[in-house]
Amino acid sequence: MSNYHIKHLEEYFQVYRKSIENPESFWEEIAEEHFIWRKKWNKVLAWDFSQPKVTWFEGAQLNITENCIDRHLATRGNKTAILFEPNNPNEPAEHISYKQLYDRVNKFANVLKDEGINKGDRVCIYLPMIPELAIAVLACARIGAIHSVVFAGFSSNALATRINDSDCKMVITSDGSFRGAKIIDLKSIVDEALESCDGVSTVLVVKRTQCEIQLKEARDKWLQPLLDMASPERIAEVMDAEDPLFILYTSGSTGMPKGMVHTAAGYMVYTAYSFKNAFQYREDDIYWCTADIGWITGHSYIVYGPLANGATTVMFEGVPSYPDFGRFWQIVQKHKVNQFYTAPTAIRALAKQGLDMVEKYDLSSIKVLGSVGEPINEEAWHWYNDNIGKKNAPIIDSWWQTETGGIMISPIPYVTPTKPTYATLPFPGIQPCLMDEDNNELIGNRVNGRLCIKFPWPSMARTIWGNHQRYKETYFSSFQDMYFTGDGALRDEVGYYRITGRVDDVIIVSGHNLGTAPIEDAVNEHPAVAESAIVGFPHDVKGNALYGYVILKDSGESRNQINLRKEINQIITEHIGPIAKLDKIQFTEGLPKTRSGKIMRRILRKIAHKKTTDLGDTSTLLNPEIVESIIKGSVDF
Numbered sequence: 001m002s003n004y005h006i007k008h009l010e011e012y013f014q015v016y017r018k019s020i021e022n023p024e025s026f027w028e029e030i031a032e033e034h035f036i037w038r039k040k041w042n043k044v045l046a047w048d049f050s051q052p053k054v055t056w057f058e059g060a061q062l063n064i065t066e067n068c069i070d071r072h073l074a075t076r077g078n079k080t081a082i083l084f085e086p087n088n089p090n091e092p093a094e095h096i097s098y099k100q101l102y103d104r105v106n107k108f109a110n111v112l113k114d115e116g117i118n119k120g121d122r123v124c125i126y127l128p129m130i131p132e133l134a135i136a137v138l139a140c141a142r143i144g145a146i147h148s149v150v151f152a153g154f155s156s157n158a159l160a161t162r163i164n165d166s167d168c169k170m171v172i173t174s175d176g177s178f179r180g181a182k183i184i185d186l187k188s189i190v191d192e193a194l195e196s197c198d199g200v201s202t203v204l205v206v207k208r209t210q211c212e213i214q215l216k217e218a219r220d221k222w223l224q225p226l227l228d229m230a231s232p233e234r235i236a237e238v239m240d241a242e243d244p245l246f247i248l249y250t251s252g253s254t255g256m257p258k259g260m261v262h263t264a265a266g267y268m269v270y271t272a273y274s275f276k277n278a279f280q281y282r283e284d285d286i287y288w289c290t291a292d293i294g295w296i297t298g299h300s301y302i303v304y305g306p307l308a309n310g311a312t313t314v315m316f317e318g319v320p321s322y323p324d325f326g327r328f329w330q331i332v333q334k335h336k337v338n339q340f341y342t343a344p345t346a347i348r349a350l351a352k353q354g355l356d357m358v359e360k361y362d363l364s365s366i367k368v369l370g371s372v373g374e375p376i377n378e379e380a381w382h383w384y385n386d387n388i389g390k391k392n393a394p395i396i397d398s399w400w401q402t403e404t405g406g407i408m409i410s411p412i413p414y415v416t417p418t419k420p421t422y423a424t425l426p427f428p429g430i431q432p433c434l435m436d437e438d439n440n441e442l443i444g445n446r447v448n449g450r451l452c453i454k455f456p457w458p459s460m461a462r463t464i465w466g467n468h469q470r471y472k473e474t475y476f477s478s479f480q481d482m483y484f485t486g487d488g489a490l491r492d493e494v495g496y497y498r499i500t501g502r503v504d505d506v507i508i509v510s511g512h513n514l515g516t517a518p519i520e521d522a523v524n525e526h527p528a529v530a531e532s533a534i535v536g537f538p539h540d541v542k543g544n545a546l547y548g549y550v551i552l553k554d555s556g557e558s559r560n561q562i563n564l565r566k567e568i569n570q571i572i573t574e575h576i577g578p579i580a581k582l583d584k585i586q587f588t589e590g591l592p593k594t595r596s597g598k599i600m601r602r603i604l605r606k607i608a609h610k611k612t613t614d615l616g617d618t619s620t621l622l623n624p625e626i627v628e629s630i631i632k633g634s635v636d637f
């Protein structure tokens, strides 16, 4: 029996049982046999969810990049580590071998050192999906700098907030980025952001689009000349197991984005282990995850998990619709991709285009299909299964979060029988449970409740950067001694989990996690807006779209509502990014409020869902009459 690589269902159940009955020896064995350590641990696990405080492999020392790169050099030096597919299909793909990756990461790490970056410093990375993004991430990890990757679709405001929250000393960006037919001036977005970031002393700029940019004296430097001058010498900082590896921001239901902190050893062990099993990766496979490294999916399953297993990981710069909607399948054919991991929103968008774009390409290399980021609906599941997998490639519907670091509930392909829309069973070491609102665990099958995890796992986030209290309140206060995910789920008659969606004010739009509060704050910045409330409603491609109820200061009749809608979305684009734009904006005279002044979102959600016959109890409202008027106003849409 192998704990590391599960090959059949019976083995899964045995391994799972062992991981629950004796978690410490389970993870210790995996850590011993599959990684290289500078020093072994004193204690595998210490935990107390009431603090909350969790440590894995305390006392151990390591460098994650030695596990992701150096140890493969002897056996896989010439194997492709990163296979870069550019936005432009006529530009050649780049195959970066493990040996080349080693050289490039060392050089980049030396540049960071030369520029005064030391262990523990925060470095913000704001780059498109080009090799330098992965290399910058690894170079930070190499010297123990804490990387904070910000998705390059975020606006200058959102970028500035994230840079300041974690006090980054440096930003790594590029002149611009190619996205389909568009060129985006990334550097000018950084320039704007830095007007309000005093802590940043250096900006390194990768040349990608050749567009013209401003270099600010003493602060901004082209990367290439620095690389040319840097020492190729091998450097690698010795890190403690619980040293922070990176910060990654995710939206909360209220307030500032949360800088989730992941630490070195546990994150490495779990992402490597889960990658191997979730994708059944074999030595010569070509693996492709279409996410952006700006999200956790890219951190764990484009960079760290695959590289820790010596895999070949594809990085795609472009978008699924350029030059046409066949691009994904053209890439699968071109590189003979074996494992393909994407989001339901992409599947739905591509399914809409019809089969012509699929049938042109040979997809026979595909062995495993993955889905992540939001619930996959039945129709999309079948389309994916029938037309991409040709009913021959299991779909792994993998549930997890930025906070969990790695895949938590997912079928293991060729091991766990799949069931459409079900994430099925927990991974070894993961102890999910369902809770009712009164803090009782729902025992047995055929139950529906709030999804919690009752025992620590190695890759869980350890805190929110600079705000441990918020970490405790958000994740460990709803249910006693449990990590609360924010999701609802049900367990069917055989114990399979199906994730039903968020139960808080986070809305997942096209697989992007958006909190309503920051969007409302942006909308309220419009001089004509008095107040707003945002809810989600079902959308056939995006999963959810955003519906905004907006109260205007002077009832709005005199203003052009079409222009107002445009202006509101413009403000959202500036404050957060285009992903947070509202699909529907309804101007209203008031919002349903409780006597304590809280907006009753439940009612607004129902109206946005067009479920107005069943609004529940509205008697506790301060202004029940407003409900009728909002319903009337909503029929226009």
Ligand code: WT7
Binding pocket: 250, 295, 296, 297, 371, 372, 373, 374, 375, 376, 397, 398, 399, 400, 401, 402, 403, 423, 485, 486, 487, 499, 500, 501, 502, 508, 511, 512, 513
């Ligand atoms: C939220 C986390 C983890 C990678 C990308 C998203 C939703 C994620 C699934 C799935 C149903 C899913 C949950 C979760 N989610 N995967 N397979 N089925 N819902 O990371 O941005 O931190 O979002 O995404 O609601 O809480 P994230």
